[in-house]
Amino acid sequence: MKNKFLTGLLAAAALGTGLLSIAAPASAYDIKSRDEAPADFQNILQDFRAFVGEESRYLSPETIKAKQVDLSKLTLKFDHDAKVFFIGETAGGYRNRLDFKATTGSEVQTGKIFGDTSCNPGDSGFTNFNQFCANPNDALEGKVAPDKPLNVGDWVNIGSFKAGTTLDFQLLSDDINGGIYENGVKGIFGLNEALNPDSLQHVIAYYYKDYLVLGFEDLWGGGDKDYNDTVFAIDIGKANAGAAANVPEPSVAVAMFGIAGLGLMKTRRRRQVVR
Ligand SMILES: [Ca+2]
Ligand SMILES: [Ca+2]
Structure with a gap:
């Protein structure tokens, strides 16, 4: 019990929220x-790999800016059970933690979703x-889910x-x-760069078939800016996703193809270097 309370305290401190806002233990x-x-997620799970892409991939500053999360779209228009799906990662030696924060009026709920987002x-x-x-990384000694x-x-x-x-979602x-x-x-x-300690955008977003896909950059100051160090998909409900999507479905497909294309260009460039 004591440990659980301490974990809650640490989570509260880490998220910069008051103790009273903790509505659930950190590992619930x-x-x-x-x-x-x-089933709808299982049917398209393979598609999501296009949103991971290569380790240290190059994204232009324009692409990164264009894929900034529109925070106004993260306010639910309809009641929904939110689900968070781990897609993949290119985090190298880092082992990141993913938390969420849900604000309804003056009530703030926070929680640790995944303690080690390694594959x-x-x-x-x-x-x-x-x-x-x-x-991928083997489990650290003595760690059990969600760590x-x-x-x-x-x-x-x-x-x-x-x-x-x-x-809101936060990467530790x-x-x-x-x-x-x-x-x-x-x-x-987190999603709002103004609140990040390095004042940098750390997340890019895609809307794909009623899912919001978020890719995090985990390096302080952005580092290689590949924005795929932790990638996950959120089910906020078809109605909410429809309200949130700022581009029609075909454009999303084009955006996805564009990312795949970037990967191809990079491969070609590498081959040229070898020659
Ligand atoms: Ca990476
Ligand atoms: Ca990175």
Whole structure:
């Protein structure tokens, strides 16, 4: 009990929220497998690898800016059970933690979703595994869920939220290894760049078939800016996603193809270098 309370305290401090806002213990969420996921998610899970892409891929500053999360769209228009699906990562040695924050009026709910967003090497039999998971990591000694590596498509129902609730997601870089710091400030990066300790955009967003896909950059100051160090998809409900999508479906497909195209260009460039 004491440990749980301490964890709650730390989570509250980390998220910069008051103690009273903690409505759930930090590790209350049951991580389910892709086989237990809704059929509509299972049917398109393979498509999501296009949103991961290569480790250290190049994205132009224009692309990054254009894919900035529109925060006004993260306020739910309709009640919904929000689900968060792990897609993949290119985090190298970092082992990141993903939290959410849900604000409804003066009520703030926070929670740890995944404590170690590394890919599980044991999942390597999954089709196209390498395209979801560039550098998987074994579990750290003594760590159990939600603090151990994930399989592609692992997911959590983070709760039922009412219309008017605003969602935010925060990446705690390399948290399980103690986190990253600059001048004593911890590297915790959210959707609103104005609130990030390095004042930098750390998330790019796509809307794909009623899902919001978010890709995080985990390095302080942006580093290689590949924005795929942790990638996950959120089900905020078809009606909410429809209201949130700022581009019609065909454009989303083009955007996705564009990312795949970037990967191809990079491969070609590498081949030229070899020659
Ligand atoms: Ca990376
Ligand atoms: Ca990166």
